[in-house]
Amino acid sequence: MSASTYIHGVAMTPFGRHIGVQAPELAQQAIFGALEDAQADLSDIDAIYCSNVFGGMILGQVIVRDLGLKGIPVYNVENACASGATAVHLARHALMAGQYRRVLVFGIEQLTQLGGGTIPLQLNDDKTALYARSGMVLPAVYAMRGTRFIHEGRGTTADLAAIAVKNRFNGTLNPYAQQRSEVTAEQVLASRMVADPLTLLQCCPSQVDGAAALVLGTSPAAHHGKPVQILASIVQSGMAEEARDDILDAEITARAARLAYEAAGVSPADVGVVELHDAFTIAELLYYEALGLAAEGEGAALLGSGATKLGGRVPVNPSGGLLAKGHPLGATGVAQMVEVVWQLQGRAGGRQSGSPKIGLTQCTGGGIAGVDHAASSVHLLGI
């Protein structure tokens, strides 16, 4: 049988505007933090996986250049917003194949270097460019989902606002979050309209830099209490939701989640903490259902029950999620796992929520501007 995969150590930088800080310096904060957390040295690391979208050629090698590492493999992985989860997924393959005993995975993104507005689109072909010129950028895509969601009576603008209120409250308890101000539903709904029905406070900040890192290994790590194991690691691609007949059908995520539950031999009811891809408020409501946390059409009811708040049955985005923490693309998927590890090991400080035994991370990539073949990744971590 293939080797199991354990998370030996985790760390992240605060997400925020790290103006003037260069990629190696930012990444090394997370890298050395994760190594220290794993009680490991660089010399214990057999290979490095770098997750990044916009940082340029062989960014991983540039970053480890000054670390004094001697010649181990460095792999650069990109899968849009799902890059970090994909890097973990590929690292796990190598561990399972017996190629390495311990590897480092880090994600980094410096979006403040790219200027303001919607994240620059890299238009690979005419079809993609056509969608972009038509205005089909991500806020618009998610706004259509929100409009349809409300039209079908599956929720209200108040439900959307409640997601922002919940996650931004969680962010006030997270020193790593970019936005740490509590907001009310009234403030959320009164903030500037970005794409109806999504107001500014319902959109994740994209003017943000950050890095996160994990040390993964094939043996259980004995520190920090019980070792955290990766129970399932799934990456799937497919037609993005906006290209489907039903724009509310988060099919790729639902498929990835089903495969993850099967691989781990657990059910959604076993999950005690979730970090999911709340790039916009509507996304979290849709993913409640796609991940099986709520039955179809019951996402808003799950939210209303309080189950997904801190202290609830299954807290979702205790870190504050993308909405409060910010979304530095390459770092996001790794940082989700950092938070879930902290929650599983009781190390989440003021936002620790119960004693979960199984945590789930989910992120999506693509679905932008007509790139209707997008990615979704679901990981299950257990203690």
Place this chain on the structure above:
Amino acid sequence: MSASTYIHGVAMTPFGRHIGVQAPELAQQAIFGALEDAQADLSDIDAIYCSNVFGGMILGQVIVRDLGLKGIPVYNVENACASGATAVHLARHALMAGQYRRVLVFGIEQLTQLGGGTIPLQLNDDKTALYARSGMVLPAVYAMRGTRFIHEGRGTTADLAAIAVKNRFNGTLNPYAQQRSEVTAEQVLASRMVADPLTLLQCCPSQVDGAAALVLGTSPAAHHGKPVQILASIVQSGMAEEARDDILDAEITARAARLAYEAAGVSPADVGVVELHDAFTIAELLYYEALGLAAEGEGAALLGSGATKLGGRVPVNPSGGLLAKGHPLGATGVAQMVEVVWQLQGRAGGRQSGSPKIGLTQCTGGGIAGVDHAASSVHLLGI
């Protein structure tokens, strides 16, 4: 034990100026070619690895968007000029881990879209930018190696020219090569000086587009005669040669080769065909030694013996190499394996050289503009 990895099918587009052809169309030529060569359908493919440097976010998903694939994982891999070999390497990990039975790896690059001159540098940090502003672009780096090589008496300008003559002759026999004109040593030396001692005909063309694809699987494929197995797949990083005390010490490549021979249980003398990274003529001479094909200081003598010509003991770059074929970064490492598979299976047409049983591919990435932590990959394929 981990599963073995076999190459079921291979294909590539002609390398050249594919002006107005978009990435999906170009890539699909190679993808469908490899599938046909493997006698496989898209539905037989469990996952896709896309190798690319400059094509933008989730290029793999963009390319497979129109293929009708339903949801399988797509991974985008980047390691500069070593991207293609790295994608194969990561795909092999997944096959060895038992995650997939059959996967598709393709590489693509469209450098004509980027304008002329040296390939655009993406400057991740000040250190990299400093080197670039100092003129330490790749032709300059290789020129310094060439100058030192001659200064140490290890070879002459005639030896450098002879590499270009050999590889460009091979290219005349390869319908997939961009440059298919035979040249004389006099023409090589009389061509425009790019960076002394490297003249234009000693530099690989970078105004080139192309794609190449492989189908890999865990079972031997019965068609095309004997199945080709990946005997060893090594990726290493390290300090690029120009940052070392001895700029002629291709240490990363030597280390990768040593590990590859160990993993495969073979010696350099067993290798019957080689595709290596002759981005500039001097590189091939240095890699003769780094790969163990010649003893230290004996690279030029190996060349002079004729052993590396078509029909020689160990033909090197029978395809024409980067010098004749062109160097579309993400596609190069995959295309090297396409040629070696053709040679091993006796399918190389007019440039078939004997009946080799073991072939080697080598490519390097990085070492550009101060990115002194670069990559090198060595694969051994056997029949």
